[in-house]
Amino acid sequence: MTRLVAGNWKMNGSLAANRDLLDGLVSVPGVEMAVCVPYPYLAQARQRPDGIVLGAQDVSEYAAGAYTGEVSAAMLLEFGCRYVIVGHSERRALFGEGDVMVGRKALAALHAGLVPIVCVGETLAERDEARVMEVIDRQLGAVREVLGAAAMSGVVLAYEPVWAIGSGRSASVAQIAEVHGAIRAWLDGHGVSAGAVRILYGGSVKPDNALELFDVPHVDGGLIGGASLAAADFMAICRAAAGGV
Ligand code: 13P
DSSP: OOEEEEEEOOSOOOHHHHHHHHHTOOOOTTEEEEEEOOGGGHHHHTSOOTTEEEEESOOOSSOSSSOTTOOOHHHHHHTTEEEEEESOHHHHHHSOOOHHHHHHHHHHHHHHTOEEEEEEOOOHHHHHTTOHHHHHHHHHHHHHHHHOHHHHTTSEEEEOOGGGTTSSOOOOHHHHHHHHHHHHHHHHHTTOOGGGOOEEEESSOOHHHHHHHHTSTTOOEEEESGGGGSHHHHHHHHHHHTTOO
16 A cells, blocks of 8 residues: 655744745655645645645544634645544643544544544553553544444554654664554454555654664554654655655
């Protein structure tokens, strides 16, 4: 399946900086490249190089109405989004998003015709307690509960160990292989057409480790934070996803 490399700009950027960044991107054959930008910059990012797709970083679980501050999936679609990240660990930890809310956001995205990129992953404490798959089972289970198994095959998953995000310390090849394999098996075991679901890895992916991380079985792309803010780094990671060409 075609690898997806999505840049999560998080709460970074300015009109001037975004223009430089977007102008520095060129689509890489064989890889789907996406930029997930802050809401106010969606309009700006509609002007971007051919072959780069657009995404957002969050979406409301509600369709429309009296929900001050929220942004609906239909609005994202109207601004040209294809993807939306839901359940990023920063939203779970800092903004109180629970497993069920993440499921509802994924459902709202799918209803509108967007593809949710659903993030899962454990904290360091949970890893130290050998609870990695217990946590991921709970996170995935809530999404399946809300979406149903059939619709869940329409999402993209991202395994992002919380301790690897922004730390400069990515998970090891062995750790990623183990969790991605377990997620694939989880999907198979829960009636989700696993072959259709891309599983991205996220957490300190950089140009110098991208090649080995993309080589891990069941890694179908990456969700890139810090390194997506520098065009040269993001391009190098996308080329690595294409097989290093
Ligand atoms: P970093 O690549 O900066 O570690 O961030 C990963 C991430 O959170 C992407 O969603």
